Amino acid sequence: MNENILTIKNLKKYFPVKKDTFFERRKYVKAVDGISFTIREGETLGLVGESGCGKSTVGKVIVKLLEPTAGTVSFRDRDIYQMDNTETAALRKEIQMIFQDPYSSLDPRQKTGKIIMEPLIINKQKENLNETVLKLMRDVGLLEEFFDRYPHEFSGGQRQRIGIARALALNPSLIVCDEPVSALDVSIQAQIVNMMQDIQAQYNLTYLFISHDLGIVRHISNRIAVMYLGRIVEIAEKKTLFSKPLHPYTLGLLKAIPIPNPNEIQEQGLLQGDIPSPIDLPEGCRFHTRCERRMDICTKEHPIYREVEDNHFVECHLYD
Numbered sequence: 001m002n003e004n005i006l007t008i009k010n011l012k013k014y015f016p017v018k019k020d021t022f023f024e025r026r027k028y029v030k031a032v033d034g035i036s037f038t039i040r041e042g043e044t045l046g047l048v049g050e051s052g053c054g055k056s057t058v059g060k061v062i063v064k065l066l067e068p069t070a071g072t073v074s075f076r077d078r079d080i081y082q083m084d085n086t087e088t089a090a091l092r093k094e095i096q097m098i099f100q101d102p103y104s105s106l107d108p109r110q111k112t113g114k115i116i117m118e119p120l121i122i123n124k125q126k127e128n129l130n131e132t133v134l135k136l137m138r139d140v141g142l143l144e145e146f147f148d149r150y151p152h153e154f155s156g157g158q159r160q161r162i163g164i165a166r167a168l169a170l171n172p173s174l175i176v177c178d179e180p181v182s183a184l185d186v187s188i189q190a191q192i193v194n195m196m197q198d199i200q201a202q203y204n205l206t207y208l209f210i211s212h213d214l215g216i217v218r219h220i221s222n223r224i225a226v227m228y229l230g231r232i233v234e235i236a237e238k239k240t241l242f243s244k245p246l247h248p249y250t251l252g253l254l255k256a257i258p259i260p261n262p263n264e265i266q267e268q269g270l271l272q273g274d275i276p277s278p279i280d281l282p283e284g285c286r287f288h289t290r291c292e293r294r295m296d297i298c299t300k301e302h303p304i305y306r307e308v309e310d311n312h313f314v315e316c317h318l319y320d
Contacts, residue, residue: 003041005174006075008035008072009074011032013031013032013068013069014031017029028279029279030230031054032054032057037235039208042204044200044207045207045222046209046220047059047227048212048227050212053228053230055210055227056100056210058210059210060178062095062208063176064091093123094172095175102159106163107151112142112146112147112148112149113133113147115162115166117129117133118166120169120170132169134147136165136169139165139199140162141191142158155188156185160192174208175205175207175208176207176210180209193219209221224237224241226241226247228249229278230286232313233247234250235313240309242254247314247316248316249271249291273290284301285317303316304320
């Protein structure tokens with residue numbers, strides 16, 4: 001089994017909310033509220049959940065776009081928030097990010113070659129720049145004549161390929177993929193996901209793949225973590241999670257996957273209601289307001305995150 005390349009312990013990220021009056025107590029949006037997980041070198045960990053659960057915030061903390069409120073993020077057993085400037089500069093080469101929106105993540109004033117070349121220039125790699133960029137373009141399925149074109153001349157899928165090539169420029173070890181295909185057409189999504197699997201093997205990459213699409217996560221991931229309202233409620237190997245989900249929220253997500261047969265009746269038990277406000281969190285288990293299997297203890301005490309089976313972790317009173 002590969003060693004852990006990333007270890008997150010009790011990570012929290014709170015965003016302060018403006019007070020309406022001087023005497024009002026300060027409130028916080030608890031986007032991430034005490035999560036722990038690891039990513040093994042060479043694997044793909046899928047991170048799924050509804051919009052607003054905090055999964056993109058986790059990715060931004062890992063790449064140091066946001067400072068954590070509490071907890072540790074360790075890359076190869078080194079806390080990235082205890083690094084000096086020299087160590088941080090070296091870390092930037094090791095951890096890269098693919099952003100969700102291929103339209104706003106590229107500088108519209110720069111040509112494709114310059115966009116992909118920029119990380120190399122910043123890190124003072126001056127030799128064979130054009131040849132390196134052209135190889136990266138070929139690896140992600142871009143034609144060489146695209147080198148001198150601007151982002152507005154490309155489709156969404158082509159722009160995302162440019163973003164992926166830019167992320168590969170410094171030969172990183174870990175790439176945080178923040179819903180990299182959610183803004184693309186379905187047919188293009190499959191092409192991009194398959195291409196990402198090819199370059200993972202070619203470049204020996206590790207992925208944190210953030211998405212709300214369980215079908216795509218099932219295709220690309222080795223393990224899957226399910227996140228709800230700032231907490232990770234279940235982590236398991238892909239096959240285990242889909243064949244034997246333990247948390248009621250995970251089960252609800254799986255039942256919500258559309259059935260590609262108009263004559264087949266959708267299974268009952270879909271999630272009801274909206275996700276509560278991360279400013280005013282419910283007491284006890286955060287999912288109890290939407291859970292059909294809730295008990296009295298669920299409304300009073302927060303469940304313990306525990307390993308129920310081998311490499312299968314869940315946070316639910318049903319397994320106390």
